[in-house]
Amino acid sequence: MFRLKADATSRSMPIAADILPELQAILGSANVRADDDARVTYGMDALKRGHPADVVVFPKDTREVADVVKVCARHRLPIVPRGGGSGYTGGSVPIRGGVVISLERMNRILEIDEANLIAIVEPNVVTGDLQDAVEQRGLFYPPDPASLRQSVIGGNVAECAGGPRAFKYGTTKQYVLGLEAVLPTGEIVETGGKVVKNVVGYDLTHLLVGSEGTLAIITKIILRLIPKPPVQATLRASFADVRAAVAAVTNVIRERVVPAALELVDGDSLEAVARYLKVRSLAPAGTGAILLVEVDGSAAAVGEDAARVEQACRNAGATEVLRAHDDEARQELWRVRRELSLSLKTITPLKFNHDVVVPKGRIPELFALVDRLKREFGLRIPCFGHAGDGNIHVNIMVNPADEAEISRAHAAERVLFEGIVALDGSISGEHGIGFAKAPFLSIELSEEEIALMKRVKRAFDPDGILNPGKIFPA
Amino acid sequence: MFRLKADATSRSMPIAADILPELQAILGSANVRADDDARVTYGMDALKRGHPADVVVFPKDTREVADVVKVCARHRLPIVPRGGGSGYTGGSVPIRGGVVISLERMNRILEIDEANLIAIVEPNVVTGDLQDAVEQRGLFYPPDPASLRQSVIGGNVAECAGGPRAFKYGTTKQYVLGLEAVLPTGEIVETGGKVVKNVVGYDLTHLLVGSEGTLAIITKIILRLIPKPPVQATLRASFADVRAAVAAVTNVIRERVVPAALELVDGDSLEAVARYLKVRSLAPAGTGAILLVEVDGSAAAVGEDAARVEQACRNAGATEVLRAHDDEARQELWRVRRELSLSLKTITPLKFNHDVVVPKGRIPELFALVDRLKREFGLRIPCFGHAGDGNIHVNIMVNPADEAEISRAHAAERVLFEGIVALDGSISGEHGIGFAKAPFLSIELSEEEIALMKRVKRAFDPDGILNPGKIFPA
Numbered sequence: 001m002f003r004l005k006a007d008a009t010s011r012s013m014p015i016a017a018d019i020l021p022e023l024q025a026i027l028g029s030a031n032v033r034a035d036d037d038a039r040v041t042y043g044m045d046a047l048k049r050g051h052p053a054d055v056v057v058f059p060k061d062t063r064e065v066a067d068v069v070k071v072c073a074r075h076r077l078p079i080v081p082r083g084g085g086s087g088y089t090g091g092s093v094p095i096r097g098g099v100v101i102s103l104e105r106m107n108r109i110l111e112i113d114e115a116n117l118i119a120i121v122e123p124n125v126v127t128g129d130l131q132d133a134v135e136q137r138g139l140f141y142p143p144d145p146a147s148l149r150q151s152v153i154g155g156n157v158a159e160c161a162g163g164p165r166a167f168k169y170g171t172t173k174q175y176v177l178g179l180e181a182v183l184p185t186g187e188i189v190e191t192g193g194k195v196v197k198n199v200v201g202y203d204l205t206h207l208l209v210g211s212e213g214t215l216a217i218i219t220k221i222i223l224r225l226i227p228k229p230p231v232q233a234t235l236r237a238s239f240a241d242v243r244a245a246v247a248a249v250t251n252v253i254r255e256r257v258v259p260a261a262l263e264l265v266d267g268d269s270l271e272a273v274a275r276y277l278k279v280r281s282l283a284p285a286g287t288g289a290i291l292l293v294e295v296d297g298s299a300a301a302v303g304e305d306a307a308r309v310e311q312a313c314r315n316a317g318a319t320e321v322l323r324a325h326d327d328e329a330r331q332e333l334w335r336v337r338r339e340l341s342l343s344l345k346t347i348t349p350l351k352f353n354h355d356v357v358v359p360k361g362r363i364p365e366l367f368a369l370v371d372r373l374k375r376e377f378g379l380r381i382p383c384f385g386h387a388g389d390g391n392i393h394v395n396i397m398v399n400p401a402d403e404a405e406i407s408r409a410h411a412a413e414r415v416l417f418e419g420i421v422a423l424d425g426s427i428s429g430e431h432g433i434g435f436a437k438a439p440f441l442s443i444e445l446s447e448e449e450i451a452l453m454k455r456v457k458r459a460f461d462p463d464g465i466l467n468p469g470k471i472f473p474a
Numbered sequence: 475m476f477r478l479k480a481d482a483t484s485r486s487m488p489i490a491a492d493i494l495p496e497l498q499a500i501l502g503s504a505n506v507r508a509d510d511d512a513r514v515t516y517g518m519d520a521l522k523r524g525h526p527a528d529v530v531v532f533p534k535d536t537r538e539v540a541d542v543v544k545v546c547a548r549h550r551l552p553i554v555p556r557g558g559g560s561g562y563t564g565g566s567v568p569i570r571g572g573v574v575i576s577l578e579r580m581n582r583i584l585e586i587d588e589a590n591l592i593a594i595v596e597p598n599v600v601t602g603d604l605q606d607a608v609e610q611r612g613l614f615y616p617p618d619p620a621s622l623r624q625s626v627i628g629g630n631v632a633e634c635a636g637g638p639r640a641f642k643y644g645t646t647k648q649y650v651l652g653l654e655a656v657l658p659t660g661e662i663v664e665t666g667g668k669v670v671k672n673v674v675g676y677d678l679t680h681l682l683v684g685s686e687g688t689l690a691i692i693t694k695i696i697l698r699l700i701p702k703p704p705v706q707a708t709l710r711a712s713f714a715d716v717r718a719a720v721a722a723v724t725n726v727i728r729e730r731v732v733p734a735a736l737e738l739v740d741g742d743s744l745e746a747v748a749r750y751l752k753v754r755s756l757a758p759a760g761t762g763a764i765l766l767v768e769v770d771g772s773a774a775a776v777g778e779d780a781a782r783v784e785q786a787c788r789n790a791g792a793t794e795v796l797r798a799h800d801d802e803a804r805q806e807l808w809r810v811r812r813e814l815s816l817s818l819k820t821i822t823p824l825k826f827n828h829d830v831v832v833p834k835g836r837i838p839e840l841f842a843l844v845d846r847l848k849r850e851f852g853l854r855i856p857c858f859g860h861a862g863d864g865n866i867h868v869n870i871m872v873n874p875a876d877e878a879e880i881s882r883a884h885a886a887e888r889v890l891f892e893g894i895v896a897l898d899g900s901i902s903g904e905h906g907i908g909f910a911k912a913p914f915l916s917i918e919l920s921e922e923e924i925a926l927m928k929r930v931k932r933a934f935d936p937d938g939i940l941n942p943g944k945i946f947p948a
Contacts (some may be wrong), residue, residue: 115728170670196644207930298774298775361587390590391671397652441675448662
């Protein structure tokens with residue numbers, strides 16, 4: 001289970017002998033763990049390639065986080081902040097050892113302010129829990145990463161989480177108004193605030209969003225909420241191939257409808273779901289792709305929009321269009337999408353899950369690229385994702401015991417990323433770089449751009465102790 | 475006209491004698507001006523407190539901008555980028571002399587990509603011109619600063635321009651996907667790109683948005699567009715006082731309606747408009763505030779929302795509610811708002827126009843603070859603004875010949891800003907800091923936060939040559 005990567009085991013700085021008593025004095029001994037179980041458990045995330053922490057600490061508030069950071073800074077020890085541990089690129093893996101700061105005790109919703117449409121939360125509030133709490137009051141926090149029952153707001157902010165609703169509602173970035181954060185030097189700063197408009201000084205809030213825990217440790221988050229759309233409708237349209245499905249997406253956009261979600265599932269993925277659920281009708285013969293489209297808003301608007309989406313799909317040659325207005329029927333249509341991850345495991349137990357993104361008009365070219373990779377490298381690569389954003393999850397399926405397949409997969413990855421950048425795309429739309437994608441950074445960014453980002457990193461973290469080895473190639 | 479401020483005249487670095495030939499070699503002599511007319515014209519913006527440039531240059535493309543920057547960097551000369559020159563805080567004023575880079579020749583819309591909902595523009599496209607061009611194709615670029623017929627996209631990005639529609643649609647920030655920019659060291663970088671989701675490396679795009687031309691010179695902008703809402707309706711509701719108008723705003727939000735605009739005009743401002751237009755009925759006796767509310771969307775949704783807004787206003791005690799559905803009637807209702815700036819000039823020719831912002835529930839406290847300032851400092855302070863955002867323009871009216879009034883106004887400014895920050899607000903929601911508000915920065919930001927921002931500045935501009943003297947107090 002605990003695969004140690006050769007490139008992830010070097011430790012740049014030795015652990016100081018006297019750090020444990022110092023940390024215990026700050027946190028109490030129950031909140032400082034150096035046992036093997038903790039070191040291994042907190043050394044891994046959803047990437048499944050880990051490295052043990054030296055120490056794991058559990059602060060209860062911002063002050064304790066700052067005090068821990070000061071101790072680490074004095075000893076020049078690596079610090080790795082950790083939320084839900086559900087990241088796909090190893091962002092919370094302590095690849096150089098050091099102190100993992102688990103924020104799991106800082107998990108309170110501090111305030112839901114209905115008059116100002118604001119929520120204030122500690123970092124380890126589970127995203128789905130916040131959604132439930134605000135929806136009970138008729139409000140809405142749109143970002144909906146697939147991990148929303150595991151991942152936490154702090155991690156969502158650190159990675160700029162997306163999800164299906166990003167097409168209409170934007171990603172986490174669009175909802176963060178302000179942050180409290182601890183710098184790697186131990187200072188506490190506040191960025192932004194409770195107001196939607198704020199142009200005082202540099203926008204450090206949005207620099208921290210998506211910075212993957214390398215610039216500061218986020219300890220409090222002020223989020224913008226919006227009114228919950230009262231009505232939803234879901235449509236599922238089937239197509240002969242991906243090209244027809246993308247033509248339907250273009251038609252929807254030309255119709256000036258903005259669906260809340262516009263999800264694409266390719267034939268290989270459908271086939272996996274049909275096999276996993278043993279429901280053959282989910283992947284009828286001749287179906288090369290489906291679109292799941294959700295529209296929301298007032299009842300009147302939803303009726304109009306659903307009709308226009310249906311027509312847009314039919315005009316693109318949809319072989320079948322189903323419409324669901326009540327919740328049960330909607331859930332049934334979404335079932336394919338929800339079961340995708342588990343279904344793919346029936347192909348192989350391991351997948352290299354890449355969240356590439358291209359301008360949506362170029363999705364057919366992305367699929368042509370994937371077809372080439374399948375042929376040239378002899379790989380199975382089911383794809384699905386957020387067609388409205390051009391953000392397609394390309395899943396390179398590998399048998400963990402098949403070394404040859406794994407190296408073909410790694411070779412294909414580089415060709416994939418180079419192809420994506422050539423399509424004006426980006427190698428990551430949702431998961432970030434972490435250490436898993438760091439070797440590929442220079443495919444997308446120039447030497448000057450990487451150098452500039454490193455200077456920004458140093459402005460926050462002059463000694464390079466916060467989440468070292470992430471984002472930038474070694 | 476050309477008021478030189480004592481604090482704005484110091485020049486930190488001497489102009490090198492041989493710079494003119496170097497610049498002429500790059501740009502051709504017609505595009506390098508050192509005559510007094512150019513030096514003065516390009517030394518001033520809408521703040522009306524200027525300082526002459528030493529040289530003004532007019533590059534035609536990014537390469538020329540980079541070459542000019544390299545010359546200035548070699549001579550350690552101040553560089554000040556300039557767009558429409560319509561800023562209110564002196565952002566484009568060369569307060570330490572040096573080279574003003576006017577981007578006015580870089581004014582082309584390069585691409586409107588309907589399939590991907592993207593526009594690519596050079597920095598000096600007038601904002602209103604872009605809006606017209608995309609609306610002809612059924613698309614929409616929402617940010618609508620009052621200066622939209624003078625200001626340009628590059629300046630809007632540099633200042634993160636807002637406007638009435640920000641309540642529903644967000645500010646400029648929400649529409650910038652990517653940038654091309656020239657660093658103060660002369661390197662050309664690209665940030666973000668054509669995709670809505672991109673989490674590769676730090677989000678330098680949104681760090682540059684609102685950085686007031688102090689980090690890089692923006693030379694190309696990739697903007698996100700959305701479908702144009704097909705139908706609009708406007709309502710004007712009158713209230714006895716500001717408190718009742720704000721109660722109506724709260725009611726609208728509790729009704730979960732999201733208007734495209736929610737503008738508040740106070741009694742003093744109304745009175746000025748009525749006097750200026752000589753239409754007494756615009757400020758009937760007993761009207762202490764009006765709200766202008768615009769809803770947009772599909773025809774069905776707009777009808778529903780307008781009815782709910784009307785009811786929300788009546789429930790808050792509106793003395794009158796007018797509804798306009800056709801364009802002519804809508805323009806008539808908006809007339810008050812449009813004529814505000816000119817009307818205020820009938821009070822005094824000069825105003826200190828402050829774009830403060832508070833959480834919207836605290837707008838009544840903001841007005842209580844303004845009332846106190848009126849009494850204690852003997853000033854006229856009409857207010858209006860974007861109630862949905864809590865972003866209220868507080869206009870301290872002064873007679874330029876009345877030195878005593880000007881110093882009372884300056885004393886009131888500090889009390890205003892301290893009070894706003896105490897209300898969890900911000901001293902600038904739209905105009906930025908420039909040099910006009912730099913002395914007040916530390917009211918809102920801590921010493922640690924300012925130090926961090928200065929380190930970020932150095933990461934971009936190690937020699938401090940790009941737009942020096944802005945944002946940070948001297």
